[in-house]
Amino acid sequence: MKPSIPKGTRDFLPGEVRRRNYLFDVIRKHFHRYGYQPIETPVMENLSTLTGKYGEEGDRLLFKVLNNGDFLSKADAQNLADKDSNAVLPQISKRGLRYDLTVPFARYVVMHQNDLAFPFKRYAIAPVWRADRPQKGRYNEFYQCDADVVGSDSLLYEAELTQLLDAVFAELGLKAVIRLNNRKILAGLAEIAGHADRMMDITIAIDKLDKVGEAGVEKELLERGVDAAAVDVIKQFLGVTSLDRVAPLLADSEIGRQGIAELQTVFDTVGPLTNRLEFDVTLARGLNYYTGCIYEVAVDTDAHPNIKMGSIAGGGRYADLTGIFGGRDLPGVGISFGAERVYDVLEELALFPEDTSHDLDYLIVCLDDETLLHGFQLLGKLRSAGHHVDLYPTAAKLGKMMKYADQRNVPKVIIIGSREAQSGRYTVKDMGSGEQEEVEF
Amino acid sequence: MKPSIPKGTRDFLPGEVRRRNYLFDVIRKHFHRYGYQPIETPVMENLSTLTGKYGEEGDRLLFKVLNNGDFLSKADAQNLADKDSNAVLPQISKRGLRYDLTVPFARYVVMHQNDLAFPFKRYAIAPVWRADRPQKGRYNEFYQCDADVVGSDSLLYEAELTQLLDAVFAELGLKAVIRLNNRKILAGLAEIAGHADRMMDITIAIDKLDKVGEAGVEKELLERGVDAAAVDVIKQFLGVTSLDRVAPLLADSEIGRQGIAELQTVFDTVGPLTNRLEFDVTLARGLNYYTGCIYEVAVDTDAHPNIKMGSIAGGGRYADLTGIFGGRDLPGVGISFGAERVYDVLEELALFPEDTSHDLDYLIVCLDDETLLHGFQLLGKLRSAGHHVDLYPTAAKLGKMMKYADQRNVPKVIIIGSREAQSGRYTVKDMGSGEQEEVEF
Known part of the structure; x- marks a missing residue:
């Protein structure tokens, strides 16, 4: 039998885990510093929690867990005879794997609201599962890194989350462009164009x-049934990157003015950043969900011209997170790092710190069996002093042991022969330079 | 709709996550220091990898994931009509949730053997799933913390893992008893008793x-068909805690002498420990699996008399990890921390460090709206300096804000009114002592 893993899932080698942990640790450090608290929810959720929250497509992409035991005993015989998978599904499966971290968070807030202090700021860095067709860069099992605050509509949180996005990418050494928009500006735009009811069509177009240019947008708007006069109004907004220039266009829309004012407050509050912050009136993001400011972060192609990658982080404000679970009205705002994509970019730009390339400070190798116990005792002393050390467990040929040191990518090898064991002075070889020196411990 | 989570799963509040992370971090720190490398495998494995590895009971307790799409289309009509769950299962499910970290590790080693340097030392700290009936302290989703080395039969690893167990419990402040035995001693015992073929019956008895006393063991041995003469031989071993006293009893068994010699080497090599190390000839542990030294760790009830808890860590040596997946013969040895149990003991003994009780250094509260922006700027400065700080997002009543500070368990609150905003001298209240002082930043 040749072993394998499911399509769309991955094994990680130690070096990959170290680099992934570096990335997660940087994100976690800033989440913590910004007052977001860690919570954990189960990998398995009840399907009643998950179903219907992600649209029809999402329901289809949920991984469902089969009930244990004689799962068919309670299934409907006629449904089985008809091979009606949709009808049988709820009869044989009541649990599924979480699809994102947001719906479990909403459920969590409702279930634990009496134990939480609001505004409640939480983060989670954890895997989620989606039965998408696997392809390059898209997995069935992948990590999300989310920070959200619920229970406040203060715009200070929009400013804070902008700073948090900036701080993480600054520490990673990845130049990013943080784009902001506000759903109220998009609503205002639709209203001004005389199509308040068509905001979705307009914003999708x-x-x-970026992709199809102004002519392409115009074509799509017309195809979606937006009339020519409205298209002319909308075209005034395209390519505008200054709030001051959009504000007059929205003067007659109350909701539009609100959106402008909110964004202005965020820009005025946020202070100096390491990365570029831009207003982007064409930024849409999952509009059925967000109600206020929306974020999207991309790699700054001025600084990193060869990187072709979509959004690497995003987020936004929502008016009511917990209503779907019968919770009281709780507005919130959150961001999410596309960790798998950020990882790929860091890898491509060789931005992982050198110390993620190995996990040992020293490897001890012994030239003969008699010195092995001596090596083992030195190993213990070095570990007690906090060093990360390993010992090659037999007195093998030096070449074989040095090859092992190479494979482990260890920076320094301590070589012990009988002379060294007697004198307590060891030969330490620097694997980078090849230089050797005698050291007394 | 009232939200819920599946039976046997848990949500964790921030304080619990901090304490769990403290425990995992201590274990991870020592794994790392001892040269064990992190790997990650998918939560979902192919059922072909998992099935048949844990016995019939284990197969039953695997969580199976339903195939996506029209899963019934390829199911056998007759099997469905018969509601034959066992026959239908492989037709509608090809993946399951991992049941432990060992079988995925064996699969991993075989699949990636060309990318690994042997001896290969790995650790994993990750959740596993078992469809046991949930009860106090037993969950369907729980963490395992494993370290293993494969590709060497050196007894230095047995000594190293004993030191590692000792180091972790020493740092946790939990006094433990580390018990060692060797399966070869048990085989020798069975041989000496004239029942080499009944080792399993004898060791189970x-x-x-500990539980049933010598008379109970004698009764069980007889019930299991061990004859009275053999029982008399076996009784000589009971209660013996010194290798020197067991050695002569096994003088006529080659495998028994081997076991004694191996354990003697481990005891001679291991050096001074913080916790008690004992030889326990009655220690058995999953015998179908282990072939050499076996470990089991319990709370030291001399130091912690009120703790009633079974094994909190364990492990042992196996002759061949990867044979089941067609890998070449790879001996190994490993240990596993019962993290969920250790957590409960640390909680009961109040051994978690004080700094796991909160995640903020400061909370800033502002007495009026005009000072909020000032507070937000101070917030940014403190965070840039590396502090963990939060800001109450509105100028609410002081009592309400102090209650929030209490709920967040923050040690110090920075209070800003218009006077403080002007002078840059802030009132800092120590939430423990209640004392206030003026501080300039």
Whole structure:
């Protein structure tokens, strides 16, 4: 039998785990510093919690866990005879794997609201599962890194989360562009164009400006049934990157003015950043969900011209997180790092710190069996002093042991022969330079 | 709709996550220091990898993941009509949730053997899933913390893992008893008793000495068909805690002498420990699996008399990890921390460090709206300096804000009114002592 793992899942080698942990640790450090608290929810959730929260497509992409025991005993015989998978599903499965960290968070807040202090700031760095068709860069099992605050509509949190995005990418050494928009500006734009009811169509079309250009957006708007006069109004907004220039266009829309004012407050509050912060009126993001400011972060292609990668982080404000679970009205705002994509970019730009390339400070090798116990005792002393050390467990040929040191990517090898064991002076070889020196411990 | 989570799963509040992370971090720190490398495997494995590895009971307790899409389309109509769950299972499910970290590790070693340097030392700290009936202290989703080395039969690893167990419990402040035995001693004992073929029956019986006493063990041995003469031989071993006294009893068994010699080497090599190390001839542990030294760690009830808890860590040597997956013969040895149990003991003994009780250094509260922006700027400065700080996002009543500070368990609150905002001298209240002082930043 040749072993394998499911399509769309991955094994990670030690070096990959070290680099992934470096990335998660940087994100976690800033989440912590910014007052977001860690929570954990189960990997398995009840399907009643998950189903219907991600649209029809999402329901289809949920991984469902089969009930244990004689799972068919309670299934409907006619449904089974008809091979009606949809009808049988709820009869044989009541649990599924979480699809994101947001719906479990909403459930958590409702279930534990009496134990939480609001505003409640939480983070989670954890895997989620989606039965997408696996392809390059898209997995069935992947990590999300989310920070959210619920129970406040203060715009200070929008400013804080902008700083948090900036701080993480600054520490990673990855130049990013943080783009901001506000759903109220998009609502205002639709209203001004005389199509308040068509905000979705309009925003889907203008969101594609980057890809299809102004003519493409115009074509799509017309195809979606937006009339020519409205298209002319909308075109004034395209390519505008200054709040001051959009503000007059929205003067007649109350909700539009609100959106402008909110964004202005965020820009005025946020203070100096390491990365570029831009207003982008064409930024849309999951509009059925967000109600206020929305974020999207991309790699700054001025600084990193060869990187082709979509959004590497995003987020936004929502008016009511917990209503779907019968919770009281709780507004919130959150961000999410696309950790798998950020990892790929860091790898491509060789931005992982050198110390993620190995996990040992020293490897001890012994030239003969008689010195092995001596080596083992030195090993214990070095570990007690806090060093990360290993010992090659037999007195093998030096070449074989040095090859092992190479494979472990260890920076320094301590070589012990009978002379060294007697004198307590050891030969330490620097594996980078090849230089050897005698050291007394 | 009232939200819930599946039976046997848990949500963790921030304080619990901090304490769990403290425990995992201590274990991880020592794994790292001892040269064990992190690997990660998917939560979902192919059922072909998992099935048949844990016995019939284990197969039953695996969580199976339903195939996506029209899963019934390929199921056998007759099997469905018969509601034959066992026959239908492989037709509608090809993946399951991992049941432990050992079988995935064996699969991993075989699949990646060309990328690994042997001896290969790995650790994993990750959740596993078992469909046991949930009860106090037993969950369907729980963490395992494993360290293993494969590709060497050096007894130095047995000594090293004993030191590692000792180091972790020493740092946790939990006094433990580390018990060692060797499966070869048990095989020798069975041989000497004239029942080499009944080692399993004999060891199952003597493993119960703690619970049922010598008379109970004798009764069970006889019930299991061990003859009276053999029982007399076996009784000589019970209660013996010194290798020197067991050695002569096993003089006529080659495998028994080997076991004694191996344990003697480990005891001679291991050096001074913080916790008690004992030889326990009645220690059995999953015998179908282990072939050499075996470990079991319990709370030292001399030091902690009120703790009633079974094994909190264990492990042992196996002759061949990867054979089941067609790998070349790879001996190994490993240990596993019962993290959920250790957590409960640390909680009961109040051994978690004070700094796991909160995650903020400071909370800033502002007495009026005009000073909020000032507070937000101070917040940014303190965070840039590496402090963990939060800001109450509105100028609410002081009592309400102090209650929030209490709920967050923050040690110090910085209070800003218009006077403080102007002078840059802030009132800092120590939430423990209640004392206030003026501080300039």
